Amino acid sequence: MSKTVELDWENLGFSYIKTDYRYLSYWKNGKWDDGTLTEDNKVHISEGSTALHYGQTVFEGMKAYRTKDGGINLFRPDQNAERMQRSCSRLLMPTIPTSVFIDAVKQVVKANEAYIPPYGTDGSLYLRPYMIGIGDNIGVKPASEYLFSIFCIPVGSYFKGGLIPTNFLISDYDRAAGNGTGAAKVGGNYGGSLLPGSEAHKRNFSDAIYLDPITHTKIEEVGSANFFGITKDHKFITPYSPSILPSITKYSLLYLAKERLGLEVEESDVYVDELDQFAEAGACGTAAVISPIGGIQYKEDFHVFYSETEVGPITQKLYNELTGIQYGEVPAPEGWIVKV
Incomplete structure (x- = not known):
């Protein structure tokens, strides 16, 4: 160079x-x-x-x-x-x-x-x-x-001063149709998210959270990222749906949670009226890696997870493990790192 x-x-x-x-x-x-x-x-x-x-x-x-x-x-x-x-x-x-x-x-x-x-x-x-x-x-x-x-x-780093939890608003809009292009990374999915995202920002939330388009009872995506939660009995759960984009970061976290942290992991429905099961929650994707969720506003109810100001311990461990692998500080699973 x-x-x-x-x-x-x-x-x-x-x-x-x-x-x-x-x-x-x-x-x-x-x-x-x-x-x-x-x-x-x-x-x-x-x-x-x-x-x-x-x-x-x-x-x-x-x-x-x-x-x-x-x-x-x-x-x-x-x-x-x-x-x-x-x-x-x-x-x-x-x-x-x-x-x-x-x-x-x-x-x-x-x-x-x-x-x-x-x-x-x-x-x-x-x-x-x-x-x-x-x-x-x-x-x-x-x-x-x-x-x-x-x-x-x-x-740069998505977070200045370290990981900081932020709050999200559950939107009345659908991100994608039930049998549409939600699982594909296509431009239209993101164009349609601009209005609900803007409305969330105007109410001082980081972004909108989308429910499943069929029943509007289950969490699917957090803005342009995938959702995950850590239950009070240390289970890593992330939604599964044919209209969710399959995040590479999410599947990496599923593996690390199980193989490195010893957690039970599960892809399953995450019902919006069952958020009390989670001690920690976050969004994950390439840009932010992990974005801790402090709280979620759903209609008139505001649910706080671990804290609105502090990152949960398991979320922090997952972030450290993943970024450590990416920067070569932590041994990577076979095939995960390609040298240039």
């Missing part, structure tokens, strides 16, 4: 910063080209692109981490590749082979290595792979061409 970048590494937020290179590949006539790195951060597409009209757009979120010895870690990139393949299949889009996906990620990380926050700053290099339908289309049908790209930005 010869280039140096002058950034305030200790105070990075989660906002767009233009980096030097991004990966770009086109699908046409039934196959992908070889892909290339480009310095151009503008996307040039036809006005008839299905991404603009019919929502043919999927994406992923993942990170690269600088380790103490100067190395670079990717966390379970094969899982991101496989989830993107499932999302693409749901929208009748071509898929990217896992080996091509991981190679493209590595190319982007290497080309932008100067932007990886130094070890010890709690920052990371956030990667955004995405695919959109492009080409001269107009009918409601799959696109004739597709664009796959990966760009990256340096981001």
Whole structure:
């Protein structure tokens, strides 16, 4: 790495910063080209692109981490590749082979290595792979061409001053239809969440919590993250539903809770009127890793978990274990870390 970048590494937020290179590949006539790195951060597409009209757009979120010895870690990139393949299949889009996906990620990380926050700053290099339908289309049908790209930005720790619990509001809106695209990482799911999220913010909550779209009795997602709870008898429970996005962070926590912390784990229904069973609760995802939940507002009732100001001990242990693995401080389960 010869280039140096002058950034305030200790105070990075989660906002767009233009980096030097991004990966770009086109699908046409039934196959992908070889892909290339480009310095151009503008996307040039036809006005008839299905991404603009019919929502043919999927994406992923993942990170690269600088380790103490100067190395670079990717966390379970094969899982991101496989989830993107499932999302693409749901929208009748071509898929990217896992080996091509991981190679493209590595190319982007290497080309932008100067932007990886130094070890010890709690920052990371956030990667955004995405695919959109492009080409001269107009009918409601799959696109004739597709664009796959990966760009990256340096981001800081989601939490300044450590993990801090925040409160959430249960929304009257549905995040996704019962048999819709909730399990796919597609743009439309997030566009529909902007209004309920804004309404929650106006009431001084961190975000909206969505109930299941069929019965409106079970917790499904917390904003754009997955929910988990720790019961008073130390069981790790997270909702299961066909309309929940399968979070890589969540499934990593399920494994660590069982194998490293010795907890009983379960994917099952989490009824909104049974929150008293939980001593701790949180949201989990790539950006925040773990966001402790202090309390949940549901209609006229406000339920507090461990504390509105302090993180529960098991939540803290899970956070330490997961981030320790990502930054190379804690031994990782086999296959979880890919070196760049």
